Amino acid sequence: MNLRAQLGDQVMVFTYLFIMVMVAGSIVGGVVLFYGTEIDFRPTEVQLLTRAVDHCLTLDTFNWDKAQNDSSYFFTVCNLNKSALESHTNQLKVCVNSKGCISEPHPLIAVGSDFLFCGLSGVQANEKLPRCLVSSLVISGKNVQIIASSNQKATQGVA
Amino acid sequence: MLSLGRRGGVGDMLWDNIVYILFILAFTTIMAFYVYAQQDASAVWADYYAKEIVKVVDTSQPGEAITLDVHRATIIAKDHQIPYNQIFSFDNLHHAVCVQLSRGRATCYGYFTDVLLTEPTIELGVPINVLHFNVTETSYAPGKVSS
Incomplete structure (x- = not known):
């Protein structure tokens, strides 16, 4: 009888520990949910990228023919790092006199390949999808379309 | 014999309860410290500063x-x-x-401008604490730098 009672006491310890772990997990989960929400910088980032491209294309010194033949010229003049854009999951597409830049097979510049979501209605309401900005401007008689998108998330790195 | 047995039983029960109470106190203290440590929202501020600096860098020019x-x-x-x-x-x-x-890992965010960020230094009490750094061209490549 006594042995059985002692065994029962030992079993209760595990129940007790389990409840403790559940309570601790709930508190940690609540704190992470409350403080762990990331600031959504993507809308600002696509605006900055569009502004950078817009600014450089409107320069008097911008050579359109050279940009058409050599994509590195565009990145040098616009002071953009192509590999950084790719690694940070930014996308950029620039089209000249195109009927639809999203599906344009021969753009002036293309970093990334999936721009279809930029044309979907209601896409901006879904936070899981990349942020997208499509803008048009006329430069020296050319109809220029710029599509910039960002899906960059902050990462944890070694300081 | 019976009374001795009872005394032992009461003693055991008391000891068990003391252990449980101490355990609850330790658990509550640890959780309170954890929540208190998170209260200053250091992760949120790290995210904020990383993105604000990136915003400045993405609008900067070499030489600034x-x-x-x-x-x-x-x-x-x-x-x-x-x-x-x-x-x-x-x-x-x-x-x-x-x-x-x-403590732990840093929060990092990427910039797309083709520049290098050099000589980060923190200056204290001018009258607030400020961070200085230089934006340079990519021809100068020092790798990773800290303030």
Whole structure:
């Protein structure tokens, strides 16, 4: 009888520990949910990228023919790092006199390949999808379309 | 014999309860410290500073010297015993700004401008704490630098 009672006491310890772990997990989960929400910088980032491209294309010194033949010229003049854009999951597409830049097979510049979501209605309401900005401007008689998108998330790195 | 047995039983029960109470107290204390440590939202501020610096960098030109108010960041980092020279670091290889305000890993965010960020220094009490760094052309490549 006594042995059985002692065994029962030992079993209760595990129940007790389990409840403790559940309570601790709930508190940690609540704190992470409350403080762990990331600031959504993507809308600002696509605006900055569009502004950078817009600014450089409107320069008097911008050579359109050279940009058409050599994509590195565009990145040098616009002071953009192509590999950084790719690694940070930014996308950029620039089209000249195109009927639809999203599906344009021969753009002036293309970093990334999936721009279809930029044309979907209601896409901006879904936070899981990349942020997208499509803008048009006329430069020296050319109809220029710029599509910039960002899906960059902050990462944890070694300081 | 019976009374001795009872005494032993009461003693055991009391001892068990004391152990449980001590365990609950230790658990509550640990959880309270954990919640208190998170209360200054160091992760949120690290995210904020990383993205604000990236915003400045993405609109900057080579040759510019940037000065930013980082007073709040220095206060949070000091509370978490993070040395000032470890708060801000620039990963020029991956074009990223990293901010560390608490123990563990830093929060990093990437910039797309083709520049390098050099000579990060924190100046204290002017009258607030500020971060200075230089934006340079990519021909000069020092790798990773910290404030």
